[in-house]
Amino acid sequence: MAFLDDNYLIGNATGKRIFNEIKDLPVIDPHNHANVREIADNACYSDAWQLFAATDHYVWEMLRKRGVPESLITGSEASAEEKFLAMAKVFPEIVGNPVYEWIHLDLKRYFGIDERLSEKTGRKIWNAVNEKLATDAFRPQALLTGPLNVEAMSSTDDPVDLLEDHERANAAFGRQIIRPTWRPDKAMKIFAPGWREYIDRVGKRFNRKISTFSDLIDAMRQSHDYFAEKGCLATDHGLELPLRADYLFEDADRIFRRALAGETLTAAEMDCYMGAFLAEAAALNAEKGWVTQLHLGAVRDVRARLFDALGPDVGGDVSNHYQDFLPALVSFLNRFDSKLKVVLYCLDQGHQATLATLARAFGENVRLGSAWWLCDHPTGMRRQLEYIGAVDVYWNFAGMVSDSRKLLSYGSRFEMFRRVLADVLGSLIEYGQMPEEETMKLAVAMAYAEPKRFWNL
CATH class of the missing domain: 3.20.20.140 (Metal-dependent hydrolases)
Structure with a gap:
């Protein structure tokens, strides 16, 4: 079983058949903390940091655990690119935490990126994600009703x-x-x-x-x-x-x-x-x-x-x-x-x-x-x-x-x-x-x- 392959989290043949029955069902999400104004405005996301980490305290806690300075997490002086690259540098070190899986699932499922986030791949992934975020297909309303x-x-x-x-x-x-x-x-x-x-x-x-x-x-x-x-x-x-x-x-x-x-x-x-x-x-x-x-x-x-x-x-x-x-x-x-x-x-x-x-x-x-x-x-x-x-x-x-x-x-x-x-x-x-x-x-x-x-x- 390879990382996030078709068998991800499923260790039996019957479970794979069950997943095929339910994987494409619509999402019913009765409780979230959505930024409804962001959805209503429907503007393009500015960058990969805004999409993946700017509002996610799960991510912030993992970055703090690996010694990333607060200025590169919630600070206002560092750029979004600097924050994303700081995250990429330590990201291999949080392997085993679900944050590692969630962000890689997002990269794989919605951006077609199979490479793992790291210091070596950070800038390439930053550029690839930002290029897609500039298109209409990645505006909030299109994402919600689409993929x-x-x-x-x-x-x-x-x-x-x-x-x-x-x-x-x-x-x-x-x-x-x-x-x-x-x-x-x-x-x-x-x-x-x-x-x-x-x-x-x-x-x-x-x-x-x-x-x-x-x-x-x-x-x-x-x-x-x-x-x-x-x-x-x-x-x-x-x-x-x-x-x-x-x-x-x-x-x-x-x-x-x-x-x-x-x-x-x-x-x-x-x-x-x-x-x-x-x-x-x-x-x-x-x-x-x-x-x-x-x-x-x-x-x-x-x-x-x-x-x-x-x-x-x-x-x-x-x-x-x-x-x-x-x-x-x-x-x-x-x-x-x-x-x-x-x-x-x-x-x-x-x-x-x-x-x-x-x-x-x-x-x-x-x-x-x-x-x-x-x-x-x-x-x-x-x-x-x-x-x-x-x-x-x-x-x-x-x-x-x-x-x-x-x-x-x-x-x-x-x-x-x-x-x-x-x-x-x-x-x-x-x-x-x-x-x-x-x-x-x-x-x-x-x-x-x-x-x-x-x-x-």
Whole structure:
């Protein structure tokens, strides 16, 4: 088996037959961080650095690990070419990490480049990629509807957003490909710096004074309705720890007023407010039949030097397998049992068993999300898929998501997932555990049909 050849990630003949059935299915991507303005503007990408690495903190972390100076990663003084060549110089040294596979998949599949990125090939690849990026075939809209084969995708958006770029992009496509996702974290995270300023923004956006928790929830309902008009079908909530759903509204209101007045809150008070807020958001979702995504476990910005210099979302987040997810999730899932579609994601492999068994216990509407972030690689995907088959039902898997800011990820990450899926299912057939006919139907369902149905896409 050669690097990224036809047998890549698939070690059995049956798996290869399964992959041939699913490899060309359209992409359904219910969760990503797409730059919708970039897609709507549809300008040519300026260069290979912008396309492959300018927004990808996975890449940034690998370059830092190999000693590339920050000035050649996120700095503003170095040119894009200098940054790309610095990446090329150390790229052979990150072999074994999925970043190595993803970027080479992108080069091979979309640019026809089989050479491996290195100091020796860096300038040649830079020139070859840039030459193609200057053509209309490599504009964002052409890539999405052409080689990436994206049928539906959902971005991640703030409740105060007007979503004008979504309208422009979908008008250009002639149909709704990009849907917004309602992510009210800034309103919920009462502990965050700038929370009071954000509440002011909400008030200005909806032309109302917000002085009580009830005022805020009314504004959130107005935003929720606005997103529904724009085709939204899901919300997303980033939580280090799950939140109980049995806090009293009047307690949350008291805490909200204190926080708005600048008073210091206890950890218990913050949990009360945030749990009440999440429950109110979930109730809105239940009314509309939206999916509620809970991304659990990310411990944010642990590297102070990095955060102080560059802010959030630059590669300073980690997992913690000591977190206890169970009590709060039991509270939340019981409150909305059979009333709400819920997808559960975790950052640490150690939490998969808890989430998978909860999904099993709470039935059809609660599903395990794809292997997320630090689990989003062939090893993590394979472990998760094997475990799902043992304790839950494959058919009820929520489906793959790219969770990416990078357009080409809709190709490389989905290909990686579909290959791992084919290998896992093929192995089960060859061990005599599953009949091939039913498994072929299952593979199509997991890769395309069932996520499309579950997410109402």
